[in-house]
Amino acid sequence: MYLIDGIDKTVQEELQNLYQLQEIDRKVYNLTKQRADIPNQLNKMQEALQELRGRVGLVEDQVAGANQEAKGIEGVLDAERHKVRKWEQRLNEIRNQREYLALSREIESLKRANTDSEEKILELMKSAEEFTVQAETLKEELTTHTVELEEEQVRVEGALKETDSTIESESARRDDILPKISKPLLKKYDFIRSRRMGVGLALVKEGQCTACNMRLPPQLYNILQSGSRIDQCPSCQRIMLWEKFLEQSEEIAPVSGVSTESDGNPETEASV
Numbered sequence: 001m002y003l004i005d006g007i008d009k010t011v012q013e014e015l016q017n018l019y020q021l022q023e024i025d026r027k028v029y030n031l032t033k034q035r036a037d038i039p040n041q042l043n044k045m046q047e048a049l050q051e052l053r054g055r056v057g058l059v060e061d062q063v064a065g066a067n068q069e070a071k072g073i074e075g076v077l078d079a080e081r082h083k084v085r086k087w088e089q090r091l092n093e094i095r096n097q098r099e100y101l102a103l104s105r106e107i108e109s110l111k112r113a114n115t116d117s118e119e120k121i122l123e124l125m126k127s128a129e130e131f132t133v134q135a136e137t138l139k140e141e142l143t144t145h146t147v148e149l150e151e152e153q154v155r156v157e158g159a160l161k162e163t164d165s166t167i168e169s170e171s172a173r174r175d176d177i178l179p180k181i182s183k184p185l186l187k188k189y190d191f192i193r194s195r196r197m198g199v200g201l202a203l204v205k206e207g208q209c210t211a212c213n214m215r216l217p218p219q220l221y222n223i224l225q226s227g228s229r230i231d232q233c234p235s236c237q238r239i240m241l242w243e244k245f246l247e248q249s250e251e252i253a254p255v256s257g258v259s260t261e262s263d264g265n266p267e268t269e270a271s272v
């Protein structure tokens with residue numbers, strides 16, 4: 001369709017092959033980047049779960065603390081109640097009025113202190129109960145989160161496996177294309193893509209590099225259209241392929257099994 005005099009077939013074939021390689025490399029590059037993000041959600045969930053475990057621990061400590069404090073007061077209270085009983089017995093034996101009154105007052109004050117202690121124990125028991133309820137709620141949350149985390153773990157494992165298997169099959173396709181490209185061109189391509197976000201070859205559309213959007217000098221564009229040699233973009237240094245040559249090669253020689261469209265677009269099945 002777009003036959004132009006002076007096209008170097010070998011140059012163009014090599015560029016087509018390099019383009020196929022580029023498509024695979026682009027896909028693998030993106031997949032590798034996406035792969036790194038797959039466990040992000042899982043990592044967040046693990047952090048949240050860890051934090052929740054910490055909160056459960058704190059609340060349980062508060063339950064234990066309140067119970068222990070209540071137990072301590074209980075111990076003292078037992079001794080104080082015993083004292084009250086002893087003093088009341090002694091009161092019966094006192095005949096002296098002044099001594100009697102003094103001891104009575106002591107007993108009353110001791111009883112009041114004991115009542116305070118009883119109230120304090122009730123308060124502590126109440127807060128222990130409240131903390132227990134809180135701990136139970138948090139533990140329920142913990143269970144839910146643990147289940148969600150396990151589900152996410154399964155999802156992540158599946159997604160990683162799927163990505164790895166796609167990368168693997170793309171790498172196998174890459175290995176098939178490699179022998180079709182000359183070593184110096186491949187070396188140059190690898191060098192460029194290692195420095196240019198994984199893209200070593202750029203299509204040129206309407207006089208413009210599609211990778212960096214630079215408009216080519218008319219003379220260089222003419223040379224590119226002549227198809228006689230391999231050139232690099234003056235701005236981004238990527239190896240250039242004029243889009244018309246790509247369309248041409250797809251129309252003339254659809255490569256079976258190695259579609260440039262990885263999603264199997266039926267439109268690429270052009271007839272000769």
Ligand SMILES: [Zn+2]
Pocket residue numbers: 202209210211212213214233234235236237238
């Ligand atoms: Zn460019």
